[in-house]
Amino acid sequence: MRCSLIVRGSLRAVNRVMVTPTLGSVGKIEVPFDTKILSVKKDSIIFGKNELVPSITDKETEENLNIAANELINTNNVVAFPTETVYGLGGSALRDESVRAIYSAKNRPSDNPLIVHVSSIDQLKRKLLPKDYNLPSSYEKLLEKFWPGPLTILLPIFPGSPISNLVTANQDTFAVRLPNHPVARALIAISDTPLAAPSANASTRPSPTLASHVYHDLQKRIPYILDGGACEVGVESTVIDGLSNPPMILRPGGVSVEDIKQIGGDAWKDVVLAKKTAGKLEPVRTPGMKYRHYSPTAKVIVFTNCQDGIAAVQKYLKDHEINTSEIKVALLRSLNFASSQTIDSHIQLERDLGSSKSEVSHNLFKLLREVDELGVDLILVEGIDETNEGLAVMNRLTKAAFEVVDGSTTK
Structure with a gap:
């Protein structure tokens, strides 16, 4: 049975006042949210072949996805959601205020760029790239194998790009991936909004792999957490740069170096691994290359x-x-x-x-x-x-x- 979806432009309004929290002088949220955890069943979300918007067989899952999508479309607030790697904290990659809300909620340094998440290659081309642009051939075999999945690629920023400069930290490239988790893809597809989405944890803390981890770190800082259970991979995506020669792995992650060399073919046989930590004055090309990360209190x-x-x-x-x-x-x-x-x-x-x-x-x-x-x-x-x-x-x-x-x- 196919369930109808409320699509972009006709999402029902949520009956509450939407308030975007702002940072006080010491970096605290001045207007706290009553953070709600919304249950979603990933197995009820079905992407048919060549379908850009999924069918959803569970009514509660459909309703909760629509609530979160409505928040992303009609406010500058951000929501947390599961991916196959870790939980992400998503806001529109096209609006400065939404991106600022991500940095604020996490207390994240603003020169630490964000990864854009899309629901399909169609959405990537339609929303973020010039009409006549073809993805670099160096990525072709890797995308066939690992998209959707835990692989992030670098693409150039073109004149007139709709992507917020706050996403890229004013650099000339942006990082993008197509997640494999049904909840993440559904949220992005229903809202038809490419999402800038770092891990949904307080900056420097271990990345969250359960909704309870997100709530521990970000309660009162965000309105909603979509609870889709435990993340499968458990570490963030691999970030690769196929625009450089030789190509580079900027951050190791859910796709191994060995797999990239094997699947990528000749274009990736001489791939190099970027240094683990960027210098203090060096631009950060991908998350995880600068600042303290993943650290417990102990x-x-x-x-x-x-x-x-x-x-x-x-x-x-x-x-x-x-x-x-x-x-x-x-x-x-x-x-x-x-x-x-x-x-x-x-x-x-x-x-x-x-x-x-x-x-x-x-x-x-x-x-x-x-x-x-x-x-x-x-x-x-x-x-x-x-x-x-x-x-x-x-x-x-x-x-x-x-x-x-x-x-x-x-x-």
């Missing part, structure tokens, strides 16, 4: 090359005179740390990130937030090698870390 210590981890962790605690009976410590294991042996009897919390790199990617932000919200002082994390999904995981972990310990020095 200090994070990452251990690499440690085998079972026992010697490396015990040596670190001893060398730094850390008494785990006096402070609250959490241990996050991944692939090699011993689970059958006690590393330290006074470590209060232990969690398993997963037995594969994809599981570690999926669980990383969730478990960092979980133990942090339990009030730990120190989080010890087992790192993984930087192949396949491991590159994106370690990119996030090292940016979250207070210190990275090479366990091979204990051998």
Whole structure:
């Protein structure tokens, strides 16, 4: 059964006064929202072949998507929604005030650019690009494979572009992706609004993979959170630049370097990885290249090359005179740390990130937030090698870390 959709231009009005919050002198929201979590069922959203607007079989999901879409069309407010990577905080990429609302809600530095999200290639071409522009051939094979999906590409800004300069931080390129999550695509399609959408967390905090994470960080700062359950990938999209020669990976993420080389063909065989952190005066071409990121309140210590981890962790605690009976410590294991042996009897919390790199990617932000919200002082994390999904995981972990310990020095 196909459910009818209320499309752009005829969305029903929401019976409340729309107020865009503004930043006070210390960066706080002056007019707080009564943040509402709206349930949506992703399995009820169906994009048929060549259909630009989905069918929705669940009435509550349809109603809640229309509420959120109405907010994006008729106000400058922003809403949070799930993607396959992490939850995003979306506002119109075409209106300065909507983009300012994103930066305000997150308390995000304004020179940190945003990624634009579209619901289809048709929308990308119709809304954001000149009519006679063809996407660069360097992207063709990658888009065939990974769109919709966790891959972001760089495209040029043309004269007269409708994209807000605040999205690009006044640079001559913009980053765009077509998400695979049905809720994200549906929201963008119903509103017919390309959305600037960073992760829906307070700036510097671990990215959110559950609606409860968003509420923890942004309650009273945004009107709505669409709750579509847990995000599948767990880390942000991979950002690539196919306009440069050689092409570059600006941020590792949900699509691995190995996959880009394999699928991209000759155009990507010499791809280079951009440096992890931009300099203080260097323009930031993509999110995640500058400023502190992904950090819990507790200090994070990452251990690499440690085998079972026992010697490396015990040596670190001893060398730094850390008494785990006096402070609250959490241990996050991944692939090699011993689970059958006690590393330290006074470590209060232990969690398993997963037995594969994809599981570690999926669980990383969730478990960092979980133990942090339990009030730990120190989080010890087992790192993984930087192949396949491991590159994106370690990119996030090292940016979250207070210190990275090479366990091979204990051998």
